[in-house]
Amino acid sequence: MSYARTAANDRITLGFIGLGMMGRGHLGAFLGYQDCQVVALADVVKERLEDSANRVNTQYKSDSANGVATYADYREIIARDDIDAVVIATPDHWHAIPVIQAANAGKDIYCEKPLTQNVVEGRKIVEACTKNKTVFQVGSQQRSEFGGRFRRAVELVRNGRVGKIHTVRIGVGAPNKPCDLPAQEVPEGTDWDFWLGPAPQRPYNEVLCPKGIHSHFPQWRAYREYAGGAVADMGAHHFDIAQWALGMDHTGPVKVEPPKDGSKNGLKLTYANGVEMYHGGPADVTFEGTEGTLMVSRGSIKSNPGSILEEEIGDDEFHVYPSNNHKRNFVDCVKSRKETICPAEIGHRTASICHLTNLGYQLGRPLNWDPKKEQFVRDKEANGYLWRKPRDKWDVI
Known part of the structure; x- marks a missing residue:
């Protein structure tokens, strides 16, 4: 349900999809808004999810039993009628599907840039947002x-x-360039198949999905299968x-x-x-x-x-x-x-x-x-x- 159907003085309820560098940065900003409430988080890396949940619960002075909901599958956020808007900060290859699903579920959306990985995805996003009267912001903050x-x-x-x-x-x-990274062992707590999502199947490499909580921008950005290079x-x-x-x-x-x-x-x-x-x-x-x-x-x-x-x-x-x-x-x-x-x-x-x-x-x-x-x-x-x-x-x- 979008904010359009809630009371004018209610807080905007937010769900976060993707808690890497950009997602955690956005989380900090939205936690500072008195008219917003972060109620749900999703990520495919368990450690990132737990860390962000602790951050939200500390901010709101909640304990884990009564605090922010956490999900390994972002679709559980989209399915919730009590969430007004979602913030999507996944790798580029994971933008179009959750954006369109969220728009069709009546949610407003803030999505990281670049919006898509190919042209057809972009037109599908525009059509979904137009049909659903979605308030949509692309993160081109310049x-x-x-x-x-x-x-x-x-x-x-x-x-x-x-x-x-x-x-x-x-x-x-x-x-961008084709991905030729060697195979590595998937870290415990990382759902690698879910990280790949719509992208072609390939072995894990930490260049694409760093272990745990990282403080750099991962270089999935460089590879054609996931993004558009610099x-x-x-x-x-x-x-x-x-x-x-x-x-x-x-x-x-x-x-x-x-x-x-x-x-x-x-x-x-x-x-x-x-x-x-x-x-x-x-x-x-x-x-x-x-x-x-x-x-x-x-x-x-x-x-x-x-x-x-x-x-x-x-x-x-x-x-x-x-x-x-x-x-x-x-x-x-x-x-x-x-x-x-x-x-x-x-x-x-x-x-x-x-x-x-x-x-x-x-x-x-x-x-x-x-x-x-x-x-x-x-x-x-x-x-x-x-x-x-x-x-x-x-x-x-």
């Missing part, structure tokens, strides 16, 4: 946070202070800002051109209006226009000429959606039933750019993309990569 630098950059670009944009450069790392890991942030600034939140490029020398940097994405966007650059996001250059990163914003940054944005000019805290924006929208700053369609379109970039490198040849149909033009081979059939028992969406 739209809200980091001192407002990215927000400032978007307003400068959208209001013409850099002139007509002709080139964008995205400073993210390598594309292209998607940080591209879900930086391509997102580029799309926002270009006014392309609901569309995408029309052409994908990997480097002819086979290198894993320098791929070009071209939009229908002629703007060229390159994988690789001196900052997180660089905008090059007829009136100068604007470079923005999490820790800085610079321009050439410097006077661009001195420009004021008038009251009657374009202003971005107001938000300075991404998770707070989600909570407020759960209450108001308004759209979040990064809803499903936007997250899907940004993730799609990451997928197109990875496929360009993987196939090693130019690709023509139709952003309206969300298909490659007359390219059966490339279109075959827009969806990956899940393992049989997880073929549920």
Whole structure:
């Protein structure tokens, strides 16, 4: 049951699915909100589940018998009618299925980025959220946070202070690659088959799912079977800002051109209006226009000429959606039933750019993309990569 059907003064009840680095970080933030109550946790690693439960019970001064519920199977959270919203911070290959199941169960959703592992998953998520009127937030928090630098950059670009944009450069790392890690023994308390879920069967390796409670970002991110490499890991942030600034939140490029020398940097994405966007650059996001250059990163914003940054944005000019805290924006929208700053369609379109970039490198040849149909033009081979059939028992969406 979503918050829309609860009393206006009730706390929002939350279930957490995935308690790795990002999940535990989100847990700490939501525990600090007086208008939220964490009531359920799920993870496939027993030690992480127990640790997070202790943290929640300490915060709420509850004992284990009367405290937060814990589950090895996230579907038990989704089945509960008393949970308004879920926070999903699983590896990328485990986003689409619980998102769609949660939306169909009437729950609002905060989901980590990148939203999906392939294009078809993304469209299925958008359709489920639209059908169920789901309040949905993708965790591309540069739209809200980091001192407002990215927000400032978007307003400068959208209001013409850099002139007509002709080139964008995205400073993210390598594309994904096939997983070739050696087999290791599965640690006690880890449900490895559940961790794999819809992904292909393969032996355990701690690079993918670290033992116990870890303090680093696991490198499942690098491998094609589970994620989109650095292209998607940080591209879900930086391509997102580029799309926002270009006014392309609901569309995408029309052409994908990997480097002819086979290198894993320098791929070009071209939009229908002629703007060229390159994988690789001196900052997180660089905008090059007829009136100068604007470079923005999490820790800085610079321009050439410097006077661009001195420009004021008038009251009657374009202003971005107001938000300075991404998770707070989600909570407020759960209450108001308004759209979040990064809803499903936007997250899907940004993730799609990451997928197109990875496929360009993987196939090693130019690709023509139709952003309206969300298909490659007359390219059966490339279109075959827009969806990956899940393992049989997880073929549920």
